[in-house]
Amino acid sequence: MKIERPSQAGSMESNDILIMLHPSNQSIQIQLESKVKKQFGKHIEQAIKETLDEAGVTQVLVVAKDSGALDYTIKSRVLTALSRSMEGPSYE
Amino acid sequence: MSEVLRSLLFIPGNNPGMIQNASVFDADGIIFDLEDAVSLEEKDAARTLISMALKTFDLSPKKIMVRVNPLNSVWGPEDVLRIASCHPDAILLPKADEKAIEACGKLLDEVEKNKGFEANSIRIFALIETAFGLEHAREIVDASSRLDGILLGGEDYTADMQIVRTREGLELSYARARLANLCKAYGLQFIDTPFTDVDDFEGLTFDIQEAIRWGATGKAAINPRQIERIQHAFMPTQKDILWAKEVLEAWSEAKKQGKGVCSLHGKMIDSPVVVRAEKILENVMAYRQKEEALS
Numbered sequence: 001m002k003i004e005r006p007s008q009a010g011s012m013e014s015n016d017i018l019i020m021l022h023p024s025n026q027s028i029q030i031q032l033e034s035k036v037k038k039q040f041g042k043h044i045e046q047a048i049k050e051t052l053d054e055a056g057v058t059q060v061l062v063v064a065k066d067s068g069a070l071d072y073t074i075k076s077r078v079l080t081a082l083s084r085s086m087e088g089p090s091y092e
Numbered sequence: 093m094s095e096v097l098r099s100l101l102f103i104p105g106n107n108p109g110m111i112q113n114a115s116v117f118d119a120d121g122i123i124f125d126l127e128d129a130v131s132l133e134e135k136d137a138a139r140t141l142i143s144m145a146l147k148t149f150d151l152s153p154k155k156i157m158v159r160v161n162p163l164n165s166v167w168g169p170e171d172v173l174r175i176a177s178c179h180p181d182a183i184l185l186p187k188a189d190e191k192a193i194e195a196c197g198k199l200l201d202e203v204e205k206n207k208g209f210e211a212n213s214i215r216i217f218a219l220i221e222t223a224f225g226l227e228h229a230r231e232i233v234d235a236s237s238r239l240d241g242i243l244l245g246g247e248d249y250t251a252d253m254q255i256v257r258t259r260e261g262l263e264l265s266y267a268r269a270r271l272a273n274l275c276k277a278y279g280l281q282f283i284d285t286p287f288t289d290v291d292d293f294e295g296l297t298f299d300i301q302e303a304i305r306w307g308a309t310g311k312a313a314i315n316p317r318q319i320e321r322i323q324h325a326f327m328p329t330q331k332d333i334l335w336a337k338e339v340l341e342a343w344s345e346a347k348k349q350g351k352g353v354c355s356l357h358g359k360m361i362d363s364p365v366v367v368r369a370e371k372i373l374e375n376v377m378a379y380r381q382k383e384e385a386l387s
Contacts, residue, residue, distance in 0.1 A: 009137050010137070013107075013108075013109070014109055015108040015109035015112065016108050016109075069108060070108070070112055071148075072108075072112070072141075072144040072145055072147075072148040072149075073108040073112075073141065073144075075144055076137070076140045076141040076143075076144040076145075077137070077141075079140050079144075080136055080137040080140045080141075083136060083140070084136070
Protein backbone atom coordinates (compact mmCIF):
# COMPACT_ATOMS: atom_id res chain seq x y z
CA MET A 1 0.00 0.00 0.00
CA LYS A 2 1.22 3.52 -0.74
CA ILE A 3 0.10 6.75 0.83
CA GLU A 4 -2.06 9.16 -1.12
CA ARG A 5 -0.81 12.59 -0.04
CA PRO A 6 1.95 14.23 2.00
CA SER A 7 1.32 14.59 5.71
CA GLN A 8 3.08 15.23 8.95
CA ALA A 9 2.68 14.78 12.69
CA GLY A 10 4.65 15.56 15.82
CA SER A 11 6.97 18.44 16.53
CA MET A 12 10.57 19.34 17.14
CA GLU A 13 9.95 19.88 20.86
CA SER A 14 12.07 17.91 23.30
CA ASN A 15 11.02 14.24 23.61
CA ASP A 16 9.04 14.46 20.37
CA ILE A 17 9.70 13.61 16.75
CA LEU A 18 8.46 15.29 13.60
CA ILE A 19 7.37 12.71 11.06
CA MET A 20 6.79 13.79 7.45
CA LEU A 21 5.42 11.30 4.95
CA HIS A 22 5.74 11.75 1.20
CA PRO A 23 4.14 9.61 -1.51
CA SER A 24 6.67 7.45 -3.28
CA ASN A 25 6.82 4.70 -5.87
CA GLN A 26 9.76 3.11 -4.12
CA SER A 27 9.88 0.90 -1.06
CA ILE A 28 10.06 2.46 2.42
CA GLN A 29 12.84 5.00 2.68
CA ILE A 30 13.68 6.82 5.90
CA GLN A 31 15.71 10.03 6.14
CA LEU A 32 16.46 10.55 9.82
CA GLU A 33 17.86 13.60 11.57
CA SER A 34 18.65 13.16 15.26
CA LYS A 35 21.27 14.33 17.72
CA VAL A 36 21.42 10.75 18.93
CA LYS A 37 21.47 9.19 15.47
CA LYS A 38 24.84 7.58 16.10
CA GLN A 39 23.58 5.84 19.26
CA PHE A 40 19.92 5.21 18.44
CA GLY A 41 19.49 5.85 14.72
CA LYS A 42 18.93 2.21 13.81
CA HIS A 43 16.47 1.76 16.64
CA ILE A 44 14.44 4.83 15.64
CA GLU A 45 14.36 3.74 12.00
CA GLN A 46 13.28 0.27 13.05
CA ALA A 47 10.42 1.68 15.15
CA ILE A 48 9.25 3.75 12.18
CA LYS A 49 9.53 0.83 9.77
CA GLU A 50 7.74 -1.60 12.09
CA THR A 51 4.84 0.79 12.47
CA LEU A 52 4.58 1.23 8.70
CA ASP A 53 4.81 -2.53 8.17
CA GLU A 54 2.02 -3.18 10.67
CA ALA A 55 -0.14 -0.63 8.85
CA GLY A 56 0.56 -2.35 5.54
CA VAL A 57 2.42 0.57 4.01
CA THR A 58 5.03 -0.56 1.50
CA GLN A 59 5.86 2.61 -0.45
CA VAL A 60 6.65 5.88 1.27
CA LEU A 61 9.42 8.38 1.88
CA VAL A 62 9.71 9.24 5.57
CA VAL A 63 11.55 12.35 6.71
CA ALA A 64 11.98 12.20 10.49
CA LYS A 65 13.42 14.92 12.74
CA ASP A 66 13.94 13.43 16.16
CA SER A 67 14.31 15.33 19.42
CA GLY A 68 14.75 12.40 21.76
CA ALA A 69 11.42 10.62 21.31
CA LEU A 70 10.73 7.27 22.96
CA ASP A 71 9.24 4.42 20.96
CA TYR A 72 5.65 5.14 21.99
CA THR A 73 5.97 8.68 20.64
CA ILE A 74 7.66 7.57 17.42
CA LYS A 75 4.93 5.05 16.73
CA SER A 76 2.17 7.50 17.66
CA ARG A 77 3.49 10.18 15.34
CA VAL A 78 3.86 7.75 12.44
CA LEU A 79 0.30 6.50 12.99
CA THR A 80 -1.08 10.04 13.15
CA ALA A 81 0.79 11.07 10.01
CA LEU A 82 -0.52 7.96 8.25
CA SER A 83 -4.06 8.67 9.35
CA ARG A 84 -3.79 12.25 8.13
CA SER A 85 -2.41 11.07 4.82
CA MET A 86 -5.13 8.53 4.27
CA GLU A 87 -7.98 10.51 5.82
CA GLY A 88 -9.33 7.12 6.82
CA PRO A 89 -9.61 5.05 9.95
CA SER A 90 -6.80 4.85 12.43
CA TYR A 91 -4.20 2.17 11.89
CA GLU A 92 -3.63 1.75 15.60
CA MET B 93 -12.38 5.16 52.64
CA SER B 94 -13.05 3.50 49.30
CA GLU B 95 -10.27 5.22 47.43
CA VAL B 96 -7.50 7.71 48.08
CA LEU B 97 -7.45 10.50 45.53
CA ARG B 98 -6.12 13.57 47.25
CA SER B 99 -4.45 15.02 44.19
CA LEU B 100 -5.09 14.51 40.50
CA LEU B 101 -2.56 16.06 38.13
CA PHE B 102 -3.67 17.23 34.69
CA ILE B 103 -1.12 16.40 32.00
CA PRO B 104 -1.55 17.80 28.47
CA GLY B 105 -2.39 14.99 26.09
CA ASN B 106 0.01 15.96 23.33
CA ASN B 107 3.16 16.48 25.41
CA PRO B 108 5.34 13.35 25.19
CA GLY B 109 7.86 14.62 27.75
CA MET B 110 5.29 15.12 30.49
CA ILE B 111 3.34 11.98 29.63
CA GLN B 112 6.34 9.69 29.89
CA ASN B 113 7.33 11.28 33.21
CA ALA B 114 3.87 10.87 34.76
CA SER B 115 5.12 8.16 37.11
CA VAL B 116 7.60 10.47 38.85
CA PHE B 117 4.96 12.93 40.04
CA ASP B 118 3.65 12.17 43.53
CA ALA B 119 -0.03 12.68 42.68
CA ASP B 120 -2.50 9.96 43.63
CA GLY B 121 -3.90 10.16 40.13
CA ILE B 122 -3.18 11.48 36.65
CA ILE B 123 -5.64 13.06 34.22
CA PHE B 124 -4.36 12.95 30.65
CA ASP B 125 -6.13 15.81 28.96
CA LEU B 126 -7.46 15.61 25.41
CA GLU B 127 -9.73 18.62 25.81
CA ASP B 128 -8.63 22.12 26.75
CA ALA B 129 -4.89 21.40 26.75
CA VAL B 130 -4.90 20.27 23.11
CA SER B 131 -5.34 22.54 20.10
CA LEU B 132 -8.06 21.68 17.61
CA GLU B 133 -5.62 20.63 14.90
CA GLU B 134 -3.79 18.24 17.25
CA LYS B 135 -6.79 16.39 18.70
CA ASP B 136 -6.12 13.31 16.58
CA ALA B 137 -2.42 13.27 17.46
CA ALA B 138 -3.10 13.56 21.20
CA ARG B 139 -5.66 10.78 21.13
CA THR B 140 -3.19 8.44 19.44
CA LEU B 141 -0.33 9.49 21.74
CA ILE B 142 -2.36 8.86 24.90
CA SER B 143 -3.65 5.55 23.54
CA MET B 144 -0.08 4.45 22.90
CA ALA B 145 1.05 5.72 26.32
CA LEU B 146 -1.70 3.76 28.07
CA LYS B 147 -0.56 0.62 26.27
CA THR B 148 3.10 1.29 27.06
CA PHE B 149 3.36 2.55 30.64
CA ASP B 150 2.12 0.87 33.80
CA LEU B 151 1.41 3.80 36.11
CA SER B 152 -0.34 1.81 38.82
CA PRO B 153 -1.13 2.32 41.65
CA LYS B 154 -1.89 5.82 40.39
CA LYS B 155 -5.45 6.27 39.22
CA ILE B 156 -5.36 7.00 35.49
CA MET B 157 -8.10 9.07 33.93
CA VAL B 158 -8.43 10.62 30.52
CA ARG B 159 -10.39 13.80 30.00
CA VAL B 160 -12.01 13.28 26.62
CA ASN B 161 -13.64 15.97 24.53
CA PRO B 162 -17.34 16.65 25.13
CA LEU B 163 -19.54 13.94 23.67
CA ASN B 164 -21.41 16.49 21.58
CA SER B 165 -18.17 17.52 19.86
CA VAL B 166 -16.83 15.85 16.73
CA TRP B 167 -14.01 14.26 18.75
CA GLY B 168 -15.80 13.10 21.89
CA PRO B 169 -17.33 9.73 20.89
CA GLU B 170 -14.18 8.60 19.07
CA ASP B 171 -12.10 9.69 22.08
CA VAL B 172 -14.14 7.46 24.35
CA LEU B 173 -14.03 4.47 21.99
CA ARG B 174 -10.29 4.68 21.33
CA ILE B 175 -9.22 5.52 24.87
CA ALA B 176 -11.51 3.00 26.52
CA SER B 177 -10.03 0.25 24.34
CA CYS B 178 -6.77 0.85 26.24
CA HIS B 179 -8.60 0.47 29.56
CA PRO B 180 -7.81 3.53 31.66
CA ASP B 181 -9.23 3.50 35.19
CA ALA B 182 -11.77 6.16 34.29
CA ILE B 183 -13.03 8.61 31.70
CA LEU B 184 -13.38 12.20 32.88
CA LEU B 185 -16.36 13.54 30.99
CA PRO B 186 -16.46 17.32 30.49
CA LYS B 187 -19.63 19.41 30.33
CA ALA B 188 -21.35 16.48 32.01
CA ASP B 189 -25.10 16.23 32.05
CA GLU B 190 -27.44 13.29 32.31
CA LYS B 191 -27.53 12.55 28.57
CA ALA B 192 -23.76 12.71 28.20
CA ILE B 193 -23.20 10.34 31.10
CA GLU B 194 -25.71 7.86 29.67
CA ALA B 195 -24.16 8.10 26.21
CA CYS B 196 -20.67 7.63 27.62
CA GLY B 197 -21.87 4.59 29.56
CA LYS B 198 -23.23 3.03 26.37
CA LEU B 199 -19.96 3.57 24.53
CA LEU B 200 -18.07 1.99 27.41
CA ASP B 201 -20.50 -0.95 27.41
CA GLU B 202 -19.66 -1.46 23.73
CA VAL B 203 -15.90 -1.35 24.25
CA GLU B 204 -15.94 -3.61 27.29
CA LYS B 205 -18.01 -6.18 25.40
CA ASN B 206 -15.89 -6.05 22.24
CA LYS B 207 -12.59 -6.13 24.11
CA GLY B 208 -13.62 -8.72 26.68
CA PHE B 209 -13.08 -6.34 29.59
CA GLU B 210 -14.97 -6.84 32.82
CA ALA B 211 -18.34 -5.09 32.68
CA ASN B 212 -18.38 -1.66 34.34
CA SER B 213 -14.63 -1.82 34.97
CA ILE B 214 -13.98 1.49 33.22
CA ARG B 215 -15.35 4.13 35.53
CA ILE B 216 -16.62 7.64 34.89
CA PHE B 217 -15.87 10.91 36.66
CA ALA B 218 -18.28 13.71 35.79
CA LEU B 219 -16.80 17.14 35.23
CA ILE B 220 -19.49 19.54 36.34
CA GLU B 221 -18.72 22.97 35.00
CA THR B 222 -22.00 24.60 34.03
CA ALA B 223 -24.93 26.00 35.95
CA PHE B 224 -27.14 23.43 34.19
CA GLY B 225 -24.82 20.62 35.20
CA LEU B 226 -24.81 21.76 38.80
CA GLU B 227 -28.58 21.97 38.89
CA HIS B 228 -28.78 18.46 37.40
CA ALA B 229 -26.03 16.96 39.53
CA ARG B 230 -28.41 14.54 41.20
CA GLU B 231 -29.65 13.25 37.83
CA ILE B 232 -26.05 12.96 36.65
CA VAL B 233 -25.21 10.78 39.62
CA ASP B 234 -28.27 8.64 38.97
CA ALA B 235 -27.50 8.30 35.26
CA SER B 236 -24.82 5.61 35.54
CA SER B 237 -23.59 3.06 38.02
CA ARG B 238 -20.14 3.68 36.58
CA LEU B 239 -19.83 7.04 38.28
CA ASP B 240 -17.05 7.14 40.88
CA GLY B 241 -16.92 10.85 41.48
CA ILE B 242 -17.43 14.43 40.43
CA LEU B 243 -14.85 17.06 39.59
CA LEU B 244 -15.87 20.69 39.84
CA GLY B 245 -14.63 22.79 36.92
CA GLY B 246 -14.37 26.21 38.54
CA GLU B 247 -13.17 28.21 35.55
CA ASP B 248 -15.91 27.10 33.17
CA TYR B 249 -18.52 27.23 35.91
CA THR B 250 -17.78 30.85 36.82
CA ALA B 251 -17.62 31.72 33.13
CA ASP B 252 -21.01 30.12 32.59
CA MET B 253 -22.38 31.98 35.60
CA GLN B 254 -20.85 35.20 34.27
CA ILE B 255 -19.18 35.83 37.59
CA VAL B 256 -15.54 36.45 38.39
CA ARG B 257 -13.43 33.71 39.88
CA THR B 258 -11.47 35.27 42.70
CA ARG B 259 -8.42 34.22 44.71
CA GLU B 260 -10.66 33.78 47.76
CA GLY B 261 -13.14 31.56 45.90
CA LEU B 262 -16.26 32.64 47.75
CA GLU B 263 -18.18 32.43 44.47
CA LEU B 264 -17.53 28.66 44.40
CA SER B 265 -19.00 28.04 47.85
CA TYR B 266 -22.45 27.02 46.64
CA ALA B 267 -21.11 24.63 44.01
CA ARG B 268 -18.61 23.12 46.44
CA ALA B 269 -21.20 22.65 49.17
CA ARG B 270 -23.79 21.18 46.86
CA LEU B 271 -21.44 18.74 45.14
CA ALA B 272 -19.70 17.74 48.36
CA ASN B 273 -23.03 16.94 49.97
CA LEU B 274 -24.25 15.00 46.95
CA CYS B 275 -21.04 12.99 46.70
CA LYS B 276 -21.09 12.21 50.40
CA ALA B 277 -24.69 11.04 50.14
CA TYR B 278 -23.82 8.67 47.28
CA GLY B 279 -20.41 7.55 48.48
CA LEU B 280 -18.59 9.28 45.64
CA GLN B 281 -15.33 11.21 45.42
CA PHE B 282 -15.63 14.97 45.23
CA ILE B 283 -12.57 16.44 43.53
CA ASP B 284 -12.22 20.20 43.77
CA THR B 285 -11.33 22.47 40.86
CA PRO B 286 -7.66 23.31 40.19
CA PHE B 287 -6.18 26.55 41.50
CA THR B 288 -4.97 28.23 38.35
CA ASP B 289 -2.23 30.59 39.57
CA VAL B 290 0.67 28.17 39.62
CA ASP B 291 3.03 30.65 41.31
CA ASP B 292 0.70 31.64 44.15
CA PHE B 293 1.30 28.95 46.78
CA GLU B 294 -0.27 30.95 49.57
CA GLY B 295 -3.43 31.30 47.50
CA LEU B 296 -3.28 27.59 46.68
CA THR B 297 -3.07 26.65 50.35
CA PHE B 298 -6.07 28.83 51.17
CA ASP B 299 -8.00 27.38 48.23
CA ILE B 300 -7.29 23.80 49.35
CA GLN B 301 -8.45 24.61 52.87
CA GLU B 302 -11.66 26.07 51.47
CA ALA B 303 -12.27 22.91 49.44
CA ILE B 304 -11.65 20.71 52.48
CA ARG B 305 -13.90 22.93 54.59
CA TRP B 306 -16.81 22.20 52.23
CA GLY B 307 -16.09 18.49 52.04
CA ALA B 308 -13.82 17.86 49.06
CA THR B 309 -12.06 14.49 49.14
CA GLY B 310 -9.39 15.61 46.68
CA LYS B 311 -8.23 18.43 44.46
CA ALA B 312 -7.04 18.65 40.89
CA ALA B 313 -3.66 20.20 40.07
CA ILE B 314 -2.42 21.76 36.87
CA ASN B 315 1.24 21.89 37.84
CA PRO B 316 3.42 19.27 39.56
CA ARG B 317 4.55 21.92 42.07
CA GLN B 318 1.02 22.03 43.47
CA ILE B 319 0.89 18.35 44.37
CA GLU B 320 2.86 18.34 47.62
CA ARG B 321 0.73 21.06 49.20
CA ILE B 322 -2.47 19.31 48.20
CA GLN B 323 -1.33 15.94 49.53
CA HIS B 324 -0.17 17.53 52.77
CA ALA B 325 -3.38 19.48 53.29
CA PHE B 326 -5.56 16.38 53.20
CA MET B 327 -3.44 14.55 55.77
CA PRO B 328 -4.82 15.09 59.30
CA THR B 329 -2.45 17.04 61.57
CA GLN B 330 -0.67 15.48 64.53
CA LYS B 331 -3.04 17.47 66.74
CA ASP B 332 -6.05 15.90 64.96
CA ILE B 333 -4.56 12.42 65.25
CA LEU B 334 -3.83 12.84 68.96
CA TRP B 335 -7.36 14.15 69.55
CA ALA B 336 -8.88 11.21 67.67
CA LYS B 337 -6.90 8.69 69.69
CA GLU B 338 -7.90 10.37 72.96
CA VAL B 339 -11.55 10.38 71.90
CA LEU B 340 -11.51 6.66 71.13
CA GLU B 341 -9.73 5.86 74.41
CA ALA B 342 -12.25 7.93 76.38
CA TRP B 343 -15.13 6.32 74.49
CA SER B 344 -13.79 2.82 75.09
CA GLU B 345 -13.52 3.54 78.80
CA ALA B 346 -17.06 4.98 78.85
CA LYS B 347 -18.46 1.88 77.19
CA LYS B 348 -16.81 -0.34 79.79
CA GLN B 349 -18.65 1.69 82.39
CA GLY B 350 -21.91 1.35 80.47
CA LYS B 351 -22.11 5.05 79.56
CA GLY B 352 -23.49 6.35 76.25
CA VAL B 353 -21.69 9.65 76.57
CA CYS B 354 -18.51 10.93 78.17
CA SER B 355 -16.27 13.97 78.10
CA LEU B 356 -12.73 14.84 77.03
CA HIS B 357 -11.05 18.07 78.16
CA GLY B 358 -14.45 19.37 79.19
CA LYS B 359 -16.16 18.63 75.85
CA MET B 360 -18.90 16.08 75.36
CA ILE B 361 -18.07 12.91 73.44
CA ASP B 362 -20.97 11.09 71.88
CA SER B 363 -21.47 8.85 68.88
CA PRO B 364 -21.01 11.47 66.09
CA VAL B 365 -17.76 12.66 67.67
CA VAL B 366 -16.54 9.08 67.81
CA VAL B 367 -17.40 8.57 64.14
CA ARG B 368 -15.40 11.69 63.28
CA ALA B 369 -12.42 10.46 65.28
CA GLU B 370 -12.59 7.05 63.62
CA LYS B 371 -12.73 8.70 60.19
CA ILE B 372 -9.61 10.74 60.93
CA LEU B 373 -7.62 7.64 61.86
CA GLU B 374 -9.08 5.73 58.91
CA ASN B 375 -7.92 8.52 56.57
CA VAL B 376 -4.45 8.52 58.13
CA MET B 377 -4.13 4.80 57.53
CA ALA B 378 -5.41 5.07 53.96
CA TYR B 379 -3.10 8.00 53.11
CA ARG B 380 -0.07 6.26 54.60
CA GLN B 381 -0.83 3.07 52.71
CA LYS B 382 -1.19 5.05 49.49
CA GLU B 383 2.11 6.82 50.05
CA GLU B 384 3.87 3.51 50.70
CA ALA B 385 2.37 2.11 47.50
CA LEU B 386 3.49 5.15 45.51
CA SER B 387 7.04 5.25 46.93
